[in-house]
Amino acid sequence: MSEFQILHEKSPVFYDVYERKSEMQHQTHYCPGCGHGVAHKLIAEALAELGLQDRAIVVSPVGCSVFAYYYFDTGNVQAAHGRAPAAATALKRSNPESIVISYQGDGDLAAIGTAEIVHAANRGENICVFFVNNSIYGMTGGQMAPTTLVGQVSTTTPWGRRANNEGFPLHVSEMLATLEAPAYIERVALSNAKNVMKARKAIRKALENQKNGNGFSLVEILSPCPTILKMDPVVTRHWVDETLTAAFPLGVYRDKKAEIPVVLPPQKSVEAVVGISAKPAATLEERAARHAHTRELSIKIAGFGGQGVLLLGQLIAEMGLREHMEVSWLPSYGPEMRSGSAHCHVNLSHERIGSPLITRPQVIMAMNEISLRKFASTLAPGGLIIYNRDKLPEGFTAENARIVCVPASEIADGLGSAKVANVVMLGALLEETECLPPETVVQVLKDTVRNEKMLALDMKALEAGRMYVHSKVQVGAVSGPDGFSY
Amino acid sequence: MRQLCKGNVAVVKAAILAGCRSYYGYPITPASEIAEYSALLIPQVGGTFLQAESEVSAINMVYGAAAAGKRVMTASSGPGVSLMQEGISYLAGAELPCVIVDVVRGGPGLGNIAPEQSDYFCAVKGGGHGCYRNIVLAPASVQEMADLTVLAFELADKYRNPAFLLTDGFVGQMMEPLELEVKDVKEYEKAWAVRGTAETRQNFVSSIQLEPDALEAHVRKLEAKYKACEAAEIRYETYMAEDADVLLVGYGIVSRILRSTIDQARAQGLKVGLFRPITLWPYPSKALAEAASKCQKVMVVELSTGQMVEDVRLAVNGAVPVEFYGRVGGNVPSVEEIYAELCSRVAAMV
Numbered sequence: 001m002s003e004f005q006i007l008h009e010k011s012p013v014f015y016d017v018y019e020r021k022s023e024m025q026h027q028t029h030y031c032p033g034c035g036h037g038v039a040h041k042l043i044a045e046a047l048a049e050l051g052l053q054d055r056a057i058v059v060s061p062v063g064c065s066v067f068a069y070y071y072f073d074t075g076n077v078q079a080a081h082g083r084a085p086a087a088a089t090a091l092k093r094s095n096p097e098s099i100v101i102s103y104q105g106d107g108d109l110a111a112i113g114t115a116e117i118v119h120a121a122n123r124g125e126n127i128c129v130f131f132v133n134n135s136i137y138g139m140t141g142g143q144m145a146p147t148t149l150v151g152q153v154s155t156t157t158p159w160g161r162r163a164n165n166e167g168f169p170l171h172v173s174e175m176l177a178t179l180e181a182p183a184y185i186e187r188v189a190l191s192n193a194k195n196v197m198k199a200r201k202a203i204r205k206a207l208e209n210q211k212n213g214n215g216f217s218l219v220e221i222l223s224p225c226p227t228i229l230k231m232d233p234v235v236t237r238h239w240v241d242e243t244l245t246a247a248f249p250l251g252v253y254r255d256k257k258a259e260i261p262v263v264l265p266p267q268k269s270v271e272a273v274v275g276i277s278a279k280p281a282a283t284l285e286e287r288a289a290r291h292a293h294t295r296e297l298s299i300k301i302a303g304f305g306g307q308g309v310l311l312l313g314q315l316i317a318e319m320g321l322r323e324h325m326e327v328s329w330l331p332s333y334g335p336e337m338r339s340g341s342a343h344c345h346v347n348l349s350h351e352r353i354g355s356p357l358i359t360r361p362q363v364i365m366a367m368n369e370i371s372l373r374k375f376a377s378t379l380a381p382g383g384l385i386i387y388n389r390d391k392l393p394e395g396f397t398a399e400n401a402r403i404v405c406v407p408a409s410e411i412a413d414g415l416g417s418a419k420v421a422n423v424v425m426l427g428a429l430l431e432e433t434e435c436l437p438p439e440t441v442v443q444v445l446k447d448t449v450r451n452e453k454m455l456a457l458d459m460k461a462l463e464a465g466r467m468y469v470h471s472k473v474q475v476g477a478v479s480g481p482d483g484f485s486y
Numbered sequence: 487m488r489q490l491c492k493g494n495v496a497v498v499k500a501a502i503l504a505g506c507r508s509y510y511g512y513p514i515t516p517a518s519e520i521a522e523y524s525a526l527l528i529p530q531v532g533g534t535f536l537q538a539e540s541e542v543s544a545i546n547m548v549y550g551a552a553a554a555g556k557r558v559m560t561a562s563s564g565p566g567v568s569l570m571q572e573g574i575s576y577l578a579g580a581e582l583p584c585v586i587v588d589v590v591r592g593g594p595g596l597g598n599i600a601p602e603q604s605d606y607f608c609a610v611k612g613g614g615h616g617c618y619r620n621i622v623l624a625p626a627s628v629q630e631m632a633d634l635t636v637l638a639f640e641l642a643d644k645y646r647n648p649a650f651l652l653t654d655g656f657v658g659q660m661m662e663p664l665e666l667e668v669k670d671v672k673e674y675e676k677a678w679a680v681r682g683t684a685e686t687r688q689n690f691v692s693s694i695q696l697e698p699d700a701l702e703a704h705v706r707k708l709e710a711k712y713k714a715c716e717a718a719e720i721r722y723e724t725y726m727a728e729d730a731d732v733l734l735v736g737y738g739i740v741s742r743i744l745r746s747t748i749d750q751a752r753a754q755g756l757k758v759g760l761f762r763p764i765t766l767w768p769y770p771s772k773a774l775a776e777a778a779s780k781c782q783k784v785m786v787v788e789l790s791t792g793q794m795v796e797d798v799r800l801a802v803n804g805a806v807p808v809e810f811y812g813r814v815g816g817n818v819p820s821v822e823e824i825y826a827e828l829c830s831r832v833a834a835m836v
């Protein structure tokens with residue numbers, strides 16, 4: 001033989017030798033007549049023409065094209081069955097300059113991966129999806145795909161696909177075209193020379209879209225699988241041309257650049273975002289000095305949801321923190337969590353706190369009667385109960401407890417907002433226990449309550465709680481349900 | 487400066503300090519705040535937050551971001567972590583670093599949203615298919631939620647492996663003082679990452695190895711990596727364990743309840759100490775065996791019907807009796823309850 005002329009040179013996007021493959025390194029693993037090889041070729045040529053080889057990342061799926069990475073001399077990532085669009089999403093967002101291709105079969109994309117493709121399309125991810133619809137599962141040996149035609153025999157539809165059992169073939173392009181975000185969706189077929197030319201154009205267009213930042217493009221490629229369909233390659237092409245195309249009409253289903261507004265949150269420094277300020281940690285001396293003014297306490301605060309129980313706990317913890325104490329705040333957890341009740345555990349300590357869970361509180365702040373009855377028996381001996389009423393419920397006794405009744409909700413109502421009942425209770429706690437210095441309390445309220453009106457109200461509530469307790473203190477008071485029992 | 491901070495929020499802040507700018511996740515109580523705060527904070531420092539359509543998708547986004555060389559995190563709980571297991575196996579197989587936070591809730595199935603420690607098996611024993619390991623860290627305080635998050639990112643990168651922060655609804659939901667500082671994050675060269683550039687063009691991320699010999703070699707390589715990790719990364723804490731007759735073993739929130747129990751027991755003259763694993767994998771087996779060898783009894787407490795206790799029994803290897811006490815469903819044993827349990831078992835001992 002003399003000279004021959006190379007008419008179609010191999011695309012430079014393909015490796016010359018498929019070294020990732022263990023044998024037959026000069027030929028692909030695809031069956032003769034398989035559409036995957038043609039689709040690969042069209043993609044490789046388009047990448048070369050557009051000069052995108054260095055930027056390209058091909059995400060291969062699970063299916064016959066799981067080995068796409070044998071051939072493409074591009075970045076390659078192999079994804080789990082159906083998840084290529086999810087992996088591609090993050091690959092693209094991680095490196096927006098990259099050109100990310102999700103290459104998927106119909107089992108991969110339209111069965112196990114339906115959620116991933118719908119949502120990637122719906123987000124308008126700026127990626128290209130090349131979707132090879134060969135109507136069947138190739139790799140696993142010919143089971144039904146979502147795209148298998150009604151009446152078509154597969155190993156799992158031995159009597160032909162029956163719509164009453166397996167449903168109808170899934171039309172992915174049509175379905176995705178109902179979404180707002182996708183930029184471009186076209187169905188093409190590798191069935192004859194003319195259609196292959198159209199497929200070439202569609203693939204190129206999808207890649208150009210991504211290059212130009214237009215958003216999500218999907219090209220559905222009807223493709224022959226002679227091996228599984230048990231037909232000669234030429235006959236399979238005809239079958240695709242006639243039968244498959246009849247069920248899945250070719251054409252452009254979407255071609256518009258979606259208007260997707262870009263909204264970015266304000267950018268800040270890391271320090272600002274995580275809340276690091278220059279103020280140094282307290283010195284040992286500072287801590288020690290403060291300790292003289294603070295009292296260790298374990299406090300359980302309980303009431304209905306909406307009574308500010310959790311917030312009250314947080315305020316106390318914040319105050320303790322500013323006094324350089326060890327503090328912990330834990331919202332209610334456990335079997336009683338359901339229904340409208342809420343409670344939290346607050347520890348103020350000078351030492352490392354062991355269990356943040358308080359089972360024997362030194363202080364119980366009960367915002368309602370249910371809480372009082374529920375938790376009173378858990379009070380540590382000699383502990384304090386602050387109860388949100390002017391007197392104890394009839395027949396209620398708590399041995400060995402110091403009980404302070406403060407009609408906090410009434411006082412709060414009188415001040416003009418039921419919301420500040422928790423702060424009235426706080427005032428009572430501080431007056432009664434002197435666990436934290438008054439300046440700190442005021443400062444914390446000032447820092448936490450941004451609304452000036454509300455702050456003024458809180459200050460009044462705090463004072464009212466204090467004064468109420470103060471006015472009630474009697475020397476030598478006796479036990480009784482009058483609101484004060486010692 | 488110390489700030490009052492929730493455990494779940496501390497994770498997000500620490501992740502940002504650790505250089506994490508990618509979060510992909512799906513909400514589930516009691517881990518949702520990690521997604522919410524990531525959504526709030528990460529985009530403000532130029533990062534990506536994306537709520538995926540499912541945990542299946544989320545973990546595969548983590549896979550993509552990790553393949554692209556990013557420090558990436560996700561968080562979930564029981565049912566969501568179950569869904570992520572396939573992806574985690576792929577991440578381990580492809581040797582991709584990432585951080586997965588599991589704020590454990592009650593199971594099995596939908597269970598409830600109260601804290602448990604019943605995801606121990608699924609984090610520590612693999613959970614997905616194949617021979618692989620997750621690095622698993624178990625914080626017990628808000629400060630540790632932050633510190634161990636930073637460590638998780640470092641270890642994940644160092645070993646090119648998924649790292650778990652295995653915590654629970656208590657530590658996730660509680661508030662404590664938190665001290666944060668801007669650190670010099672140790673950067674790991676990721677020459678293997680697929681970034682879509684000329685330099686990384688030949689890179690390839692995958693977990694598939696069709697040839698039996700090639701796959702065996704790969705799995706052996708992973709095995710050797712895990713051995714190296716076991717040799718270098720064990721972390722644990724003890725409290726009054728030196729002279730203890732009874733060694734209490736517990737991790738996470740339980741270790742703190744045990745600490746209080748020990749204070750109470752010591753006040754009553756009982757010599758009780760604590761062994762608290764901080765790394766659940768690699769497990770501090772040797773140190774535990776040593777601590778246990780000085781005692782007469784070991785008692786393991788978990789918020790499960792008994793998962794970590796299996797590792798304790800393996801470590802102790804019959805040298806001393808190992809008792810177990812567990813509560814589930816969101817019920818947490820009180821100090822008094824454990825103390826009573828302890829006393830009855832100590833009584834049985836003498």
Ligand SMILES: Cc1ncc(C[n+]2csc(CCOP(=O)(O)OP(=O)(O)O)c2C)c(N)n1
Nearest residue numbers: 062063064081105106107108136137138139
């Ligand atoms: C989670 C999971 N389930 C099932 C499989 C088995 N599996 C491998 S390929 C495949 C079907 C692929 O079919 P398709 O996407 O149509 O690709 P083709 O082989 O026809 O190109 C299946 C079910 C798997 N690898 N992973």
Ligand code: SF4
Nearest residue numbers: 030031034064138225
């Ligand atoms: S089985 Fe079908 S899809 Fe797979 S390589 Fe062969 S012809 Fe192609």
